[in-house]
Amino acid sequence: MTARTLLRRIGLATFLSAVLGFFALPLLWLASAPFDASPEITASVPEFTLRNFRVLLDNPYALASLRNSALLAAGTAALVVTSAALAAYALSRVRVPGRDALLYLLLLLSSIITGTAAMVPVFLLAFNLHLIDSRLGVVLVLTGGLLPTAIFILKDFTDATPPSYEEAARVFGATPLQVLRHVVAPVIRPGLATVAVWTVAQVWGDFLMPFLLLRDPDKAPAAVVMYTFYTEGGQPDLPLISTFSLLYALPVVAMYLLVSRRYGMRFHGGIKR
Amino acid sequence: MAGIALRGLTKDYPGGVRAVDGLDLDIADGAFFALLGPSGCGKTTLLRTVAGLETASAGTVRIGDADVTRVPPGRRDVGMVFQDYALFPHMTVADNIAYPLRIKKVGRDERHAAAGEVAAELGLGTLLARRPGELSGGQQQRVALARAMAARPKVFLLDEPLSNLDARLRLEARTFLKRLQRELGVTTVFVTHDQAEALAMADRMAVMRDGRVEQVGTPAEVFRRPANLFVASFIGSTPMNLLPARATAEGIEAGGAVLPHPAPGVTDGELVYGVRPEYLDGSTEPVEGAFEGRVAVVENLGSTSLVTIDTGRSDRAGELVHVVVGEGEEPEPGTSLWARPRPGRALLFRDGELVGGRLEKT
Numbered sequence: 001m002t003a004r005t006l007l008r009r010i011g012l013a014t015f016l017s018a019v020l021g022f023f024a025l026p027l028l029w030l031a032s033a034p035f036d037a038s039p040e041i042t043a044s045v046p047e048f049t050l051r052n053f054r055v056l057l058d059n060p061y062a063l064a065s066l067r068n069s070a071l072l073a074a075g076t077a078a079l080v081v082t083s084a085a086l087a088a089y090a091l092s093r094v095r096v097p098g099r100d101a102l103l104y105l106l107l108l109l110s111s112i113i114t115g116t117a118a119m120v121p122v123f124l125l126a127f128n129l130h131l132i133d134s135r136l137g138v139v140l141v142l143t144g145g146l147l148p149t150a151i152f153i154l155k156d157f158t159d160a161t162p163p164s165y166e167e168a169a170r171v172f173g174a175t176p177l178q179v180l181r182h183v184v185a186p187v188i189r190p191g192l193a194t195v196a197v198w199t200v201a202q203v204w205g206d207f208l209m210p211f212l213l214l215r216d217p218d219k220a221p222a223a224v225v226m227y228t229f230y231t232e233g234g235q236p237d238l239p240l241i242s243t244f245s246l247l248y249a250l251p252v253v254a255m256y257l258l259v260s261r262r263y264g265m266r267f268h269g270g271i272k273r
Numbered sequence: 274m275a276g277i278a279l280r281g282l283t284k285d286y287p288g289g290v291r292a293v294d295g296l297d298l299d300i301a302d303g304a305f306f307a308l309l310g311p312s313g314c315g316k317t318t319l320l321r322t323v324a325g326l327e328t329a330s331a332g333t334v335r336i337g338d339a340d341v342t343r344v345p346p347g348r349r350d351v352g353m354v355f356q357d358y359a360l361f362p363h364m365t366v367a368d369n370i371a372y373p374l375r376i377k378k379v380g381r382d383e384r385h386a387a388a389g390e391v392a393a394e395l396g397l398g399t400l401l402a403r404r405p406g407e408l409s410g411g412q413q414q415r416v417a418l419a420r421a422m423a424a425r426p427k428v429f430l431l432d433e434p435l436s437n438l439d440a441r442l443r444l445e446a447r448t449f450l451k452r453l454q455r456e457l458g459v460t461t462v463f464v465t466h467d468q469a470e471a472l473a474m475a476d477r478m479a480v481m482r483d484g485r486v487e488q489v490g491t492p493a494e495v496f497r498r499p500a501n502l503f504v505a506s507f508i509g510s511t512p513m514n515l516l517p518a519r520a521t522a523e524g525i526e527a528g529g530a531v532l533p534h535p536a537p538g539v540t541d542g543e544l545v546y547g548v549r550p551e552y553l554d555g556s557t558e559p560v561e562g563a564f565e566g567r568v569a570v571v572e573n574l575g576s577t578s579l580v581t582i583d584t585g586r587s588d589r590a591g592e593l594v595h596v597v598v599g600e601g602e603e604p605e606p607g608t609s610l611w612a613r614p615r616p617g618r619a620l621l622f623r624d625g626e627l628v629g630g631r632l633e634k635t
Binding site: 162164165167168169170171172173174175178182183186187189 | 324325326345346347348351352353355356357359361362363364372373375376377420424
């Protein structure tokens with residue numbers, strides 16, 4: 001009996017190690033390859049150098065692309081958070097017939113809008129609206145794709161806010177926008193932060209829409225620019241890709257750490273309900 | 274300062290629910306007025322309609338000289354305290370109290386000075402920097418009151434102000450609220466489902482049922498002369514004895530006893546004889562004009578006891594009559610007890626409405 005237990009333990013440990021290794025290796029590669037004089041596709045003890053970063057800085061598109069990514073992410077996040085907050089507040093306070101069905105339908109459609117299936121219609125739409133090669137076009141399309149999920153998340157937060165908070169503000173003479181600004185927005189702030197971080201992460205990682213809608217390489221975000229890092233021989237330029245990947249990953253990781261510390265899910269409520 | 278006048282006030286909800294039904298009510302300037310009724314009787318809807326949070330389907334609301342029926346809540350000059358207090362959790366106590374002034378675009382320093390003043394009046398001076406989550410229930414209630422007071426409104430509306438406090442604190446808050454209202458002298462309307470709370474705090478009260486007012490009066494009037502059977506059974510911490518009665522030549526017959534007729538001359542209709550347990554004098558010796566029965570249950574109420582006697586005899590199923598007896602006078606269960614109504618305290622209801630039993634002025 002004990003032998004079987006032991007065997008089972010060993011089996012489990014082996015399995016977990018394999019799973020852990022599977023997920024850890026790419027991260028290990030990301031940490032080591034940028035500092036390796038001759039990086040390969042496998043993770044290995046690096047022959048330490050900082051030369052790769054010099055190569056990266058010499059690339060005309062690399063740093064500018066990170067700035068482009070930041071612009072797209074910030075623009076989309078601002079638009080998504082504002083619109084989703086207004087929509088979620090309205091949806092949770094106004095009686096709309098078939099409200100939940102509407103929300104689920106939007107959620108379903110949103111995954112199509114920014115997906116490959118809608119590539120051609122989105123391109124034609126942007127073309128006819130003269131939004132090709134425009135950052136605004138990318139921001140609008142991405143916002144459209146992310147908004148339903150954002151509304152869905154935020155509606156949970158607005159639903160959980162007692163209506164008496166808003167009524168109290170109304171009795172003292174607050175207008176609906178004042179109620180939203182003074183009372184609802186601060187109370188659902190953890191939700192707003194969650195949606196903002198999620199939007200930034202989504203846009204930061206998105207390849208298809210900017211690739212489709214932006215022509216000028218000066219406007220291309222990091223995800224698209226990385227796609228161009230090949231040597232003259234058609235091989236992936238590993239020193240460049242690995243170094244760039246590291247730089248590309250750091251801002252998102254930093255943002256997660258910062259926001260989760262700043263807006264952990266604290267809720268200083270009045271009384272328990 | 275202003276009184277409130279409601280005329281033909283009606284509130285219909287979608288789906289055919291009529292929460293307030295053609296209601297007329299006058300609340301005098303400076304009164305401490307209670308709206309009392311069982312849950313679902315429309316009292317909270319009525320209060321919210323006065324505040325402007327609900328729009329009247331028909332009828333008018335006047336506050337002071339102004340008709341405010343169609344005026345949005347912010348411009349009615351009312352202060353409201355919600356049942357859950359609705360303190361903004363992200364603001365400090367000072368910011369909460371100053372919020373009505375912030376809406377009125379009073380400068381930051383001025384409104385914080387005003388908030389500090391109101392907070393000091395309510396003994397909250399040391400809590401200004403805290404957040405609502407860090408306060409006890411009683412403190413939260415006082416912050417909510419301070420916030421309602423900050424803009425110096427003409428009328429205060431309190432929705433179930435004591436229901437979120439524990440029993441001991443509730444008594445303290447009752448005294449506090451009554452004193453505060455007297456000092457401020459502002460017309461105050463509060464909603465409660467607890468008859469003891471209404472009797473204890475209000476100058477005048479309205480008893481409501483199904484969106485209508487059943488009776489308006491001072492707590493003493495409502496307690497001693499309930500206008501109908503509903504009010505009679507709703508008011509009082511020990512329920513009133515209400516017994517089917519029959520007028521006879523000698524007086525009135527109820528519960529197997531012949532008693533003095535509270536309203537001589539009234540003989541027709543469906544009669545109900547009513548007397549509060551507190552107004553019955555218990556006796557272990559036979560007495561004239563008294564209920565007679567066997568003691569079924571004795572419940573200790575502290576300084577008094579509530580005795581239930583069964584007036585049934587071998588030939589007749591009887592009614593139960595409740596009697597309040599003083600300390601040391603509790604009878605043994607199973608023994609006989611006579612309960613005599615005090616003169617002038619018994620009431621007679623005909624077809625559900627009070628007809629007689631004149632109350633001597635006290």
